[in-house]
Amino acid sequence: MSADTAMPVRAPEPQPADGAGTSRRSERVREALRRAAPALGLYAAARLTGMLTMAAWAWWIGRHPRTTLGLAWDGTWYTGIARNGYGQVHPGAGWAGLHFSDVAFFPLFPGLMRGVATVLPIGLINSGLLVAWASSAAAAWGLYAVGERLHGRRAGTLLVLLWGLLPHAIIETMSYTEPLMTALAAWSLYALLTGRWVWAGGLSLLAGLCRPNGIAVAAAVCCAAAVVLWKDRRARRNWRVWTGAALSPVGWLGYVAWVGAREGSPLGYFAVQRGWGSRFDFGYDALMFIRHLVIGLSRLGYYVTFALIVAALLALVFLALDRPPLPVFVYTLVLVVIALGGSKYFASKPRFLLPAFPLLFPAALAMARARQRTVVVTAGALAGLSFGYGAYLLLVAPMPM
Structure with missing residues (x-):
């Protein structure tokens, strides 16, 4: 599928009466949700099992699962921003020369946290x-929609399942962005693939308020x-094309300008x-760390990270060939570059x-063409790795996620 055929630019069409238009849109949404339901069910089952695995391990070692999911690592920073606004700066204990400021974190997620907490007494x-879990469900539906449009329902379903069974998929159920x-x-x-330019730009604006790498959407x-x-x-x-393009970087640029x-x-x-030690160095620091892993010894999580980086680069090549x-x-x-x-x-x-879910397209397509038994065995192996390694990362591994 070429970019031109995938992104039609539609001329403005005659708009139906408000009642008829609303009814038609509601019917389209219901039909889209019905098609996505199997994928969403598989995703929910995968992530619920992963959380239960983590919760059982957490209770066994005397930790509270909810607090662990909600306050681990960056979750503490987002909670602080949601409660007090920006302004926290901490010296980098154990990190010479660093100082950590909370304005490194983009505002959309803590803003939604505060909004939900204002409306609901939870x-x-x-x-x-709640925001993270709702976002994961919306993400799974979005992945299915993109996968179905490009490669059909089976590939779309498997794309969602693979995303829910990644080794780091536990993060999809944490207070992370x-x-x-x-x-x-x-x-x-x-929205881009279906010619909805203003929607594409508006959602890109919000993505730019969510994370530093949200600029990739723009x-x-x-x-x-x-x-x-x-x-x-x-x-x-x-005008829709121009508006979508103009809106897309506004969130990211606006927050960077405010800071x-x-x-x-x-x-x-x-x-x-x-101040956090983060800068773009074209991968030099990562290469030096990989060199250390090759010639020395380090923790398990770092070797898994190395393997996943290699897998991501190979997947990028296969994606480009497709x-x-x-x-x-x-x-x-x-x-990937960021x-x-x-x-x-x-x-x-x-x-x-x-x-970067499109990296999973090559694997999803390969599984879509495979026999049912192969798919079941592969999914089972990935599930075992995802559930066990996710709990290890959150509860045992002494390194930031």
Whole structure:
């Protein structure tokens, strides 16, 4: 499927009466949800089993599962922002020369946490988990929608299942931003593939308020718009294309500009990131860490991370050979470059790649063509790895996720 055929630019159509239009849209949503229901059921079963596995382990070692899911690592920072707003700065205990500022974290997720906690009397920890779980469900539906459109229902279902059985899939049920980012990205890409430019731009704007690598969604929207505007003269008169492209980077640019004004420098956000030890070094730090793994000994999680990075690079090659639509490939490529090109936090790189779901297309297509028995055995093996390793990461591994 080429980028042109996948992204039709539709001329404005006559709008039906409000009642008829609402009824028609509701029927389309119900039909889409009915088609996605098997994939969503499999995803829910996978993640529920993973959480129960983690919960049993947590109770066994004397830890509370809810607190562990809601306050582990970055979850503590998001809860603090939701409760008190921005302004926390901590010295990097054990990290020489570093200082950690909470403005490194983008505002959409803690904002949603605070909003839910204001409406529902469930507290901030439960609110964060509710937002994360709802985002995971929306992401699974979005993955299915993109997969079904590009490769059919079976491949779409297997894509969702694979995403729910990744070794780091436990993060999809934690108070982290990756589920929300994935949901916004998937539906933005789906909007592009179906010619809904304003929706694509609006969702990209929200993705840019969610995570630093949300800029990958804007890159996909802008590249798609540039190609369509160049190839199709009629598109140049379509305000929806221009609006979608203009909206797409606003969230990311707006937050970076706000941090810059707060820090007193246009590049203030990147100075904050350097305070965390994060900078883009074209992968030099990651290569040095891999060299250390090859010639020395380290913890299990780092070797798993190395293996997952290799798998991601191979999947990117296979994805490129499959010639996906332009926005899908641009989005994935930008995510991979940001994740692997950044310094520090080597063990977190698989988490940074969680939103890069198109990397799973080659595996989903291979499974879609395989025999049922092969699919069941493969899914069972992945489930065992995902449930066990996820609990290990959250409860045992002494490294940031």
